[in-house]
Amino acid sequence: MIGKESTAGRVTKFTFLGLWLLFTVFPLYWITITSLKAPGDIFAFPIAYWPEHFSLENYSGLFGKADFGVYLTNSLIIATVAAAVATVISMLSAYVLARFEFRTKSALLMAALVTQMIPTFIALGPLYLLMTDLKMVDNRLGLILVYIAVCIPFCTVMLRGFFENIPDALEEAAMIDGLSRFGALFRVLLPVMRPGIVAAFIFNFVNCWNELFLSVTLMNSDSNKTVPTALNGFISSFNIDWGSMSAAAVLTILPTMLLFAFASRHIVQGLTAGAVKG
Amino acid sequence: MPTASETTEPKRTAAAGASGNGGARPVRKAQQGRRKPEFTARRGFLITVFMAPAAIFVAVFTYYPMIAGSQMAFRHWNLSDLTDTSWVGLKNFHDVFADPAWGTVLSNTAIWVFGSIVPQLVIGFALALWLRRRFRFRGLYQALVFFPWAISGFLIGILFRWMFNSEFGVVNDLLQKVGLIDEPVAWLADPKTAMFAVVVANVWYGVTFFTIMILAALQSIPEELYEASALDGAGKVRTLFQITIPYIRVTLALTVLLRIIWIFNFPDLIFGMTGGGPNNETHIVTTWMIKITQQGDYGRASALGLIVVATLLVFATFFLLATREKREVKP
Numbered sequence: 001m002i003g004k005e006s007t008a009g010r011v012t013k014f015t016f017l018g019l020w021l022l023f024t025v026f027p028l029y030w031i032t033i034t035s036l037k038a039p040g041d042i043f044a045f046p047i048a049y050w051p052e053h054f055s056l057e058n059y060s061g062l063f064g065k066a067d068f069g070v071y072l073t074n075s076l077i078i079a080t081v082a083a084a085v086a087t088v089i090s091m092l093s094a095y096v097l098a099r100f101e102f103r104t105k106s107a108l109l110m111a112a113l114v115t116q117m118i119p120t121f122i123a124l125g126p127l128y129l130l131m132t133d134l135k136m137v138d139n140r141l142g143l144i145l146v147y148i149a150v151c152i153p154f155c156t157v158m159l160r161g162f163f164e165n166i167p168d169a170l171e172e173a174a175m176i177d178g179l180s181r182f183g184a185l186f187r188v189l190l191p192v193m194r195p196g197i198v199a200a201f202i203f204n205f206v207n208c209w210n211e212l213f214l215s216v217t218l219m220n221s222d223s224n225k226t227v228p229t230a231l232n233g234f235i236s237s238f239n240i241d242w243g244s245m246s247a248a249a250v251l252t253i254l255p256t257m258l259l260f261a262f263a264s265r266h267i268v269q270g271l272t273a274g275a276v277k278g
Numbered sequence: 279m280p281t282a283s284e285t286t287e288p289k290r291t292a293a294a295g296a297s298g299n300g301g302a303r304p305v306r307k308a309q310q311g312r313r314k315p316e317f318t319a320r321r322g323f324l325i326t327v328f329m330a331p332a333a334i335f336v337a338v339f340t341y342y343p344m345i346a347g348s349q350m351a352f353r354h355w356n357l358s359d360l361t362d363t364s365w366v367g368l369k370n371f372h373d374v375f376a377d378p379a380w381g382t383v384l385s386n387t388a389i390w391v392f393g394s395i396v397p398q399l400v401i402g403f404a405l406a407l408w409l410r411r412r413f414r415f416r417g418l419y420q421a422l423v424f425f426p427w428a429i430s431g432f433l434i435g436i437l438f439r440w441m442f443n444s445e446f447g448v449v450n451d452l453l454q455k456v457g458l459i460d461e462p463v464a465w466l467a468d469p470k471t472a473m474f475a476v477v478v479a480n481v482w483y484g485v486t487f488f489t490i491m492i493l494a495a496l497q498s499i500p501e502e503l504y505e506a507s508a509l510d511g512a513g514k515v516r517t518l519f520q521i522t523i524p525y526i527r528v529t530l531a532l533t534v535l536l537r538i539i540w541i542f543n544f545p546d547l548i549f550g551m552t553g554g555g556p557n558n559e560t561h562i563v564t565t566w567m568i569k570i571t572q573q574g575d576y577g578r579a580s581a582l583g584l585i586v587v588a589t590l591l592v593f594a595t596f597f598l599l600a601t602r603e604k605r606e607v608k609p
Contacts (some may be wrong), residue, residue: 013408019418020405020485025424027437027482030448034440047451066517068341075570096325116342116539117590122583123343123565123575128345135522149339152332210430212546213568226433235436235550240442249433256428264421267490 028253035059035246042243058247067222068230074140074219075209075227076255082144083204086151087197094158095185098163112153120213128217138220146214147217157205162196163189179272199266205254227252293394307555332434335600344587350580357574370581379558379566387562390548391541394480399534401481402488407522409489410496427486435550438479441467466552469559476560483547495529496522531601538597539590 034042038055041048097105127146128137136142139223166189173185174184185199190197212228219225225233234245292547356365374380409420426434444464453459465471499522507517523530544563548554554561554569560567563586570579 017403021419021423023482024426025294026426027441030441031437043446047446089335089604092328094487096328100321100325100327104321108333111336112340115336115585115595116536117543117587117594118344118569119543119545119583120342121545121564121571122580123340124347124571125580126343126346128341129346143352145335145337149335151341156332186568197521199312206428212430212432224334224436224502228430230431231436234291234379242446246440248545249436251431252433257425260424260428261421264424265417267424269541272364 001014031246031249031253034249037243039243041257042246046127052109058243059251061244062247062251066230066244068101068251070139070223071227072251075205077207078140078144078226079208082147082151082208083201084129085144086155086204087159087165087201089148090152090155090159090200091197092192093152093192094159095189097156099168100246105116109157112157115153124213124217126215131218134186135138138224139218140224143215143218143226147208147211149215150211151207154199155204157198159193195266198263200265202259202263205259209256225240290387343593344583347580348584350576351580351584353577355575355580356575356578366577370578371585373578374375374438374581379561382558383561383563383566384475386560387542390477390480391538393473393477394484394541395534395537397481397483398488398537403492405485405489406496407518408493424486426483429483429488430485431544431546433478435481435482435547435552438475438482439466439551442475445462467556472552472556472560476477476551479551480541480544480547484541486536487537490527491533492526497524499525528601530575531597535594535597535601539594542590543586 021218026156033049033051035058036054036056037048037051038053038057041051041053041055097109131137131139131142131146134142136145170188170192171181171184174188175181179187210228211226212232215226216232219229227248231248234248236242285587337566351496352367353363355363363597370599403421408417420449442465444462444467444598447465449464449465450462454462463471465475503525504517507521512520514602542562543564545562548560548562548565549568552560554565558569563582567579567582567586570582
């Protein structure tokens with residue numbers, strides 16, 4: 001809505017924006033504050049919006065009693081590798097889907113859309129058996145392979161939108177100048193694509209980092225658990241230790257939030273370029 | 279007249295979105311016509327090689343398990359007795375529909391999907407319209423407001439479970455301070471309020487996606503359209519319904535479709551927040567499926583999974599057909 005903005009309009013706008021900001025940020029503030037209270041103070045009444053004394057006890061507990069460091073490392077390795085490989089593979093398929101017309105193309109795109117409709121739980125049993133056959137149950141590589149497959153469909157559609165926004169003439173020129181198709185792809189196209197690639201990687205990373213059900217099914221030994229699996233372990237008992245839980249939540253949220261903070265611009269462009277044309 | 283700082287900055291994205299795309303297609307078609315006869319074999323080879331990794335991964339780790347899982351839906355497949363995995367036809371489907379809780383599960387799913395998507399769309403749209411115009415700290419504002427999208431649904435469930443806690447929850451405390459309630463409400467113990475609470479959490483999470491998608495689509499609307507509309511003396515509401523919405527219709531339709539599919543198929547948040555309780559009253563179809571899996575009845579869970587896929591397929595087909603005609607008219 002471009003055009004003149006009335007004072008009333010501005011007031012409405014900033015009131016709304018302010019309220020929404022409060023609503024968005026408050027839960028994050030609250031979990032952080034909870035994690036920094038001494039375990040006893042968490043259940044103190046009246047509720048303290050700003051604790052009298054801060055304590056890192058909940059955090060030290062996580063690394064002392066539980067192996068939270070191990071879970072974080074596992075998640076970091078698995079999410080990074082899976083996201084990187086999925087991005088590369090998706091780039092190839094996105095390139096083909098954006099640049100060529102061929103008979104099976106619409107079927108492939110439809111197949112990508114259908115993957116979004118499949119509930120994880122229908123595939124869990126057979127997937128577990130398959131991974132058993134491949135000797136990859138409770139194995140980080142195994143989970144990485146599964147995550148790659150989970151990331152590919154949406155990532156391909158997203159990157160395809162990006163490729164479509166880049167004029168063909170760019171590669172044509174490079175190829176006329178003597179580069180091969182691969183040369184043109186890697187040396188000319190990819191640098192232009194960088195924002196899209198960054199967005200795709202981040203999106204994949206966040207998805208893998210946050211995934212719960214596949215990880216719970218495929219990773220059973222404690223040394224192989226990922227962060228969401230560990231969190232799930234915290235609530236499986238009836239009494240939740242809210243102190244440890246909130247500290248663990250903060251540690252889980254922090255990495256993806258930092259990624260978002262650094263790259264929110266890329267994400268806006270990346271998600272849209274892909275999905276608008278999808 | 280908008281001053282320089284007040285106008286949006288559609289330059290970069292709009293160039294990529296509108297002219298870049300509009301220009302790319304005809305050029306490509308023309309060039310392909312020229313290139314095609316010479317390199318048909320090589321083209322085929324390249325397409326195959328480039329598609330292969332993605333196709334193999336998805337086929338092996340998504341489609342194969344799904345199809346293998348589907349046949350369980352027609353068998354007796356229960357962890358309590360794995361010696362008997364005989365064919366039972368449609369019995370599992372019958373059991374799903376005959377379950378007394380099924381009606382609740384279905385109506386919960388409807389509340390979950392529509393109760394979440396409508397506020398997400400409306401708030402997301404409003405945010406996008408307002409974020410379109412530059413203002414001080416807009417970058418920071420966006421970064422902060424986009425954070426929920428970086429968090430897992432499961433963790434969001436836990437976050438809101440803590441806030442809605444009846445004894446120590448901050449929601450009760452705040453509402454009492456403001457005077458909206460007199461005494462603490464047991465949000466997650468009462469079916470009505472529990473369903474409301476999970477939807478609130480989902481709205482918190484999902485608005486971002488709409489904002490992002492709509493914001494970028496808005497940036498592809500040519501400024502001239504608004505200028506013309508202003509010259510014609512159209513008010514804000516008319517401009518919104520006659521220019522903005524028609525122009526971004528395709529994005530809107532696809533975003534709504536994708537989100538409905540995702541929300542329908544999103545047990546994580548409810549799983550973390552209420553686990554389907556109290557007394558099954560917040561179960562949606564996919565959390566119900568988790569529960570049945572945990573009880574070991576894989577046959578019935580698979581039947582439920584097939585029902586989900588079929589429902590979403592039918593829905594997506596109708597949705598795409600309904601929005602198709604407009605899609606060809608608009609860019």
